[in-house]
Amino acid sequence: MYLDCADSATIVRYQPLGxxxxxxxxxxxxxxxxxxxxxxxxxxxxxxxxxxxxQVLGATAVEMVDDFRRILATFPDAPLGIKVPVNHAGxxxxxxMRALRLDIPLLGTAIYSAEQAILAGxxxxxxxxxxxxxxxxxxxxxxxxxxxxxxxxxxxxxxCHIMGASFKNSQQMLRALDAGAHTCTLPPELLHTMLERPxxxxxxxxxxxxxxxxx
Numbered sequence: 312m313y314l315d316c317a318d319s320a321t322i323v324r325y326q327p328l329g330x331x332x333x334x335x336x337x338x339x340x341x342x343x344x345x346x347x348x349x350x351x352x353x354x355x356x357x358x359x360x361x362x363x364x365x366q367v368l369g370a371t372a373v374e375m376v377d378d379f380r381r382i383l384a385t386f387p388d389a390p391l392g393i394k395v396p397v398n399h400a401g402x403x404x405x406x407x408m409r410a411l412r413l414d415i416p417l418l419g420t421a422i423y424s425a426e427q428a429i430l431a432g433x434x435x436x437x438x439x440x441x442x443x444x445x446x447x448x449x450x451x452x453x454x455x456x457x458x459x460x461x462x463x464x465x466x467x468x469x470x471c472h473i474m475g476a477s478f479k480n481s482q483q484m485l486r487a488l489d490a491g492a493h494t495c496t497l498p499p500e501l502l503h504t505m506l507e508r509p510x511x512x513x514x515x516x517x518x519x520x521x522x523x524x525x526x
Contacts, residue, residue, distance in 0.1 A: 333362030409435035432471035461491030
């Protein structure tokens with residue numbers, strides 16, 4: 312699993328769980344934190360994540376590739392992955408980035424269709440991120456998108472993993488995994504809800520009380 316978060320204090324809270332393979336960010340999450348992108352990313356990297364995905368900015372392939380170079384030059388030794396929105400310019404940028412660096416994980420983002428995911432995988436992405444809740448809100452079946460994408464990747468031996476994103480509840484996450492997503496990136500609020508269920512906390516308190524009484 313990945314944590315979709317740009318707040319270093321929150322990241323530190325969840326890292327000890329042992330379930331996180333990395334952190335995903337986007338320009339909106341960084342904006343909410345306030346401050347310059349470089350400083351925010353440096354703060355996240357100080358938490359020592361296994362992998363940090365950063366989204367490139369730009370409306371053209373040239374602009375995206377320029378930002379790709381800028382990010383890597385700023386953090387030359389950091390465990391970075393790069394997120395690229397999948398449209399015409401994005402696919403062109405993905406192809407150029409893959410030609411420049413084979414060792415940098417690329418994640419195709421803003422996925423709303425199986426066609427996007429498949430094209431991103433063919434172009435060289437290591438991950439694609441279908442937007443589950445946003446697709447549902449747009450009357451698109453996200454689980455059919457995942458199934459079609461996964462079937463194509465498996466049938467053609469394309470080494471691209473599906474990372475479910477944009478979740479509002481745990482049932483969406485479970486359905487995404489059941490449909491074939493390899494992993495998911497979760498907002499901290501959802502992870503908190505999954506781990507802090509009142510019924511579970513009540514049971515734990517009862518066990519501890521009974522244990523203390525018989526100690």
